[in-house]
Amino acid sequence: MSGETPVGQPEWPPARGMGRFGTARTLLAGGGACAPPDGPCVHDVRGKRVLVQGSDDAAAGTPTVGSGRLQAVIFDVDGTLADTERDGHRPAFNEAFDRHGIDLDWDVEHYGSLLRITGGHRRVAADLKDRGWDPDEADRVALEIHKTKTALFVERVNAGAFDPRPGLTEFVDGLVEAGIRIAVATTGRRDWAVPLVRHLIGDVVEVMITGDEVTRLKPDPEAYLLALQGLGLDASSAVALEDSAVGTAAAAGAGLATIVVTNGYTVGQDFSAAAMVLPGYDEGSADGTVQGDLGPLTAQRAIDLHAAWWRYH
Ligand code: XBP
Ligand code: MG
Numbered sequence: 176m177s178g179e180t181p182v183g184q185p186e187w188p189p190a191r192g193m194g195r196f197g198t199a200r201t202l203l204a205g206g207g208a209c210a211p212p213d214g215p216c217v218h219d220v221r222g223k224r225v226l227v228q229g230s231d232d233a234a235a236g237t238p239t240v241g242s243g244r245l246q247a248v249i250f251d252v253d254g255t256l257a258d259t260e261r262d263g264h265r266p267a268f269n270e271a272f273d274r275h276g277i278d279l280d281w282d283v284e285h286y287g288s289l290l291r292i293t294g295g296h297r298r299v300a301a302d303l304k305d306r307g308w309d310p311d312e313a314d315r316v317a318l319e320i321h322k323t324k325t326a327l328f329v330e331r332v333n334a335g336a337f338d339p340r341p342g343l344t345e346f347v348d349g350l351v352e353a354g355i356r357i358a359v360a361t362t363g364r365r366d367w368a369v370p371l372v373r374h375l376i377g378d379v380v381e382v383m384i385t386g387d388e389v390t391r392l393k394p395d396p397e398a399y400l401l402a403l404q405g406l407g408l409d410a411s412s413a414v415a416l417e418d419s420a421v422g423t424a425a426a427a428g429a430g431l432a433t434i435v436v437t438n439g440y441t442v443g444q445d446f447s448a449a450a451m452v453l454p455g456y457d458e459g460s461a462d463g464t465v466q467g468d469l470g471p472l473t474a475q476r477a478i479d480l481h482a483a484w485w486r487y488h
Contacts, residue, residue, distance in 0.1 A: 243411075243412075243482075244412070244478075245355060245412070245413070245478045245481040245482070246355065246356060246406075246408055246413060247357065247358055247381075247406050247412065247413040247414075248350055248355055248356075248357055248358070248414050248415075248416055248477065249357075249359065249360050249399060249403070249406075249413055249414070249416070249426075249431070250357065250358070250359050250360070250376075250415075250416045251359075251360060251361055251415070251416060251417045251418060251419075251422045252359060252361035252363055252368055252371065252372060253361065253363055253418075254418035254419060254438050254440065254441060255340075255416055255417055255418040255422070255436060256339060256340065256343060256371075256372065256375045256376065257337040257338060257339055257371070257375055258337075258340065258438055259337055260286070260290065260440060261283055261286065261287075261439065261440065263331060263336065263337060264295065264324070264328060265281055265286045267324045267327040267328040267331065268281055268286075268295070268298075268299065268324050269281055270324075270327055271320045271321075271323040271324035271327060272320060274323055275316070275319060275320055275323065277316070279302075279306075281302075287440045289302060290419070290421075290440060291421065293362045293392040293393050293394075293421060294362055294386060294392045295321045295324060295325070295363075295364070296317050296318055296321040297317075297392070299313075299316075299317035299320050299321060299324075300313045300317035303316065303317060325364050325366050325367060326366075328367045329366055329367045332367050332371045332374065333370060335374065337371060337374070339375045339376065340436065341455060341456065341457045342455060342456030342457030342458075342471050342472065343375070343456050345456070345457075345471065345473075346456045346471070346472050346474070346477075347376050347377075347379060349474035350477070351379055352474065353474040353475075353478070355474060355477075355478075356381050356406060357376070357379050357381060358380060358381055358382040358383065358384070358402045358406055358413075359372055359380050359382070359384065359385075359402070360384045360399045360401070360402040360415070360425075360426075361384070361385050361386065361398065362385075362386045362389070362392040362398060363385060363386055364386050364387060365385040365386070365387040365388075368383070368385045368386075369383065381405075381406065382402050382405035382406050384398045384399075384401045384402045384405065385398075386398075388401060389401065393421050393422050393424070393425035394421045394422075394424035394425045394428065395425060395428070396425050396426070396427075396428030396429035397425075398425060399415060399425055399426050399429035399431060400429050403429065403431075410429055410430030410431050411430070411485055413431060414431065414432050414433070414434060414450075414477055414480070414481050415429075415431040415432070415433040415434070416433075416434050416435075417433050417434070417435050417436075417449075418435065418436055418437060418438050418441050419440075419441045419444060420441065420444035420446060423435060423446055423448050423449050424448065427448040427449075432480070432484040432485070432488075433448065433449045434449065434450060434451045434453070434472065434477065434480065435449045435451065435452045435453065436455055436456055436472070437452065437453070437454055437455075442454070450480055450484045451480055456471060456472045457471045458471070
């Protein structure tokens with residue numbers, strides 16, 4: 176998604192009658208070729224250039240349908256890999272407002288309410304319009320602010336301002352040890368998402384879809400569908416890791432079983448579409464959705480949950 180981000184995209188939660196998503200098969204049907212098969216390459220997914228690091232399945236461009244085994248985990252970024260919203264994006268937006276001479280300062284609570292609008296540019300534009308700005312002017316200024324905010328956020332990422340959520344590193348290590356592949360599907364911009372993900376979990380990510388590759392942001396399932404296509408997997412072979420109801424709707428819309436790790440902004444949201452809700456990687460069930468066995472999220476637990484989910488779906 177580039178500077179000309181359509182601002183007509185629905186907010187979350189959707190109004191009555193909205194929120195209809197395509198199915199995984201619709202987007203997977205296109206396939207694609209990627210060579211060489213066993214080295215990093217750029218994979219053509221529906222005309223979009225997506226980085227794929229050495230995946231035979233992706234090279235074949237053919238989804239591995241219904242293998243039954245958990246083969247990949249697709250991670251959201253903001254709020255899921257690190258707590259980046261309240262003390263990361265929010266102050267960067269505020270500094271950008273300041274630099275552009277706009278008398279606006281998003282406090283913690285107001286920013287939380289704006290998170291229903293995915294995509295920084297759309298978030299700024301919507302708030303300016305709410306404050307009575309002319310819509311065209313709001314869109315124009317929002318683009319400028321977002322450009323500045325992206326540059327400021329990249330600086331913070333490169334300065335090492337963000338740590339992985341507790342228990343994430345151990346979970347990812349366990350996935351790698353178990354031979355489970357890792358992908359990312361975020362609606363944030365590639366400029367900061369790539370260095371942030373590398374900083375948080377290293378070079379284990381095979382396919383990375385960002386807001387730059389999609390035409391519609393979450394809760395639309397496009398980012399997850401593109402990640403599945405990049406992996407060459409059917410939705411039944413993967414699990415999504417999310418922190419928010421918007422993201423869970425996107426993952427569920429792609430047909431994925433979803434594990435939720437909540438945070439301060441998202442705890443209490445409606446996660447009825449999720450397979451499991453946890454307060455973090457290193458803690459047990461948040462709300463009784465899992466019976467007994469409270470403990471850290473491990474690769475084995477993800478494997479078991481995935482198997483159980485697909486026994487009943
Ligand atoms: C969260 C978002 C993003 C970020 C800000 O993405 O909706 O808009 O808040 O990033 P996710 P940008 O949870 O899918 O990672 O300003 O780059 O949009
Ligand atoms: Mg998120």
